[in-house]
Amino acid sequence: MEDDRLLNSITIRPMQESDIDAAFAIESQSYSLPWSAKSFRYELTQSPASRLFAAVDDHNEILGYIATWLIEDELHINNIAVSPPHRRRHIAAALLEHVLAGARHASAKIATLEVRRSNEAAIALYLGQGFLQTGLRPVYYQDPTDDALILSKSLIELDNNGRRRL
Ligand SMILES: CC(C)(COP(=O)(O)OP(=O)(O)OC[C@H]1O[C@@H](n2cnc3c(N)ncnc32)[C@H](O)[C@@H]1OP(=O)(O)O)[C@@H](O)C(=O)NCCC(=O)NCCS
Numbered sequence: 277m278e279d280d281r282l283l284n285s286i287t288i289r290p291m292q293e294s295d296i297d298a299a300f301a302i303e304s305q306s307y308s309l310p311w312s313a314k315s316f317r318y319e320l321t322q323s324p325a326s327r328l329f330a331a332v333d334d335h336n337e338i339l340g341y342i343a344t345w346l347i348e349d350e351l352h353i354n355n356i357a358v359s360p361p362h363r364r365r366h367i368a369a370a371l372l373e374h375v376l377a378g379a380r381h382a383s384a385k386i387a388t389l390e391v392r393r394s395n396e397a398a399i400a401l402y403l404g405q406g407f408l409q410t411g412l413r414p415v416y417y418q419d420p421t422d423d424a425l426i427l428s429k430s431l432i433e434l435d436n437n438g439r440r441r442l
Contacts, residue, residue, distance in 0.1 A: 286367065288374045291328035291341055293320055298338040299330070306357040308419045319343055319354075329374055331358075331367045342371040344379075351379035351431070353389035356398075363397075372405050380431045387431055390424040392417055402427050 291299065296316045303310040319326045325345040330338050340358035344351055353375070358367045376387055390413065391398050411426030432440055 285334035286331055286339065286370070287334075288329050288331050288370060291316075291320060291330040291343075293317065295330050295338050295341070296320070299341050302338065302340065302357050302359045303355075305360055311355060316343075327375065327378070329371060331371055340367045340371055342368075342375055344375050346379060346382060346384060349383065349385040351375060351384045351387040353387065368401050369405065372401070376405070376429070376431065380433070384431050387429045389427050390416065391427060393423040393425055399425065399427075402429075405429065 296313050299316055300310070300313045303316075316328075319328055323345070325347050326343065327346055328341060328343045331340040332338055338359070339362045341356070342353065343355040344353050346352075353372075356368055356371060358365075379387060387407070388410075389402065389407070391402065407427040407429045409425050410428040413424040413426065415421055416424035434440060
């Protein structure tokens with residue numbers, strides 16, 4: 277990651293059960309309806325499609341995380357959050373790039389997600405990573421009520437002639 281603001285000492289690694297309390301603390305500061313610690317545990321231990329990664333500093337403190345499912349040729353991004361004091365350091369961008377690269381490596385063809393229509397920060401993050409709006413789910417979210425934008429990004433790499441890179 278070539279970015280001055282993303283400190284060299286930040287590492288992205290698979291999330292572990294011992295990270296759940298710290299992730300839940302960030303989650304609670306990030307959403308009106310946060311995932312429970314039990315949800316993180318389920319995703320980490322019971323869900324074969326789940327891939328969760330944490331961004332940690334050089335003291336192994338969790339600064340952010342991303343939760344995804346990799347199902348056949350689709351990467352679905354379920355959750356991403358960064359600790360409020362560490363936002364705007366390109367940590368979320370690095371987490372996204374990490375899972376997109378992993379999904380491409382696993383031959384996934386598309387990445388998808390839902391985002392609140394009012395979540396300008398997240399929408400700016402995703403558009404900056406090349407996601408495009410491909411759908412809308414009206415009144416999808418509660419507390420507060422909001423529509424979901426469905427965003428997608430093709431993971432198929434094309435060469436200069438528009439042909440699929442093999
Ligand atoms: C959305 C979120 C994950 C972004 O994390 P982050 O680490 O601060 O984001 P990054 O620093 O990687 O931002 C990358 C780019 O996204 C855009 N962006 C991020 N936050 C933004 C904000 N508050 N306002 C406008 N653009 C923003 C910018 O283009 C930014 O690049 P720039 O800083 O060079 O302008 C973070 O705000 C968060 O945890 N929010 C609460 C949880 C949430 O809403 N998750 C998304 C659910 S779909």
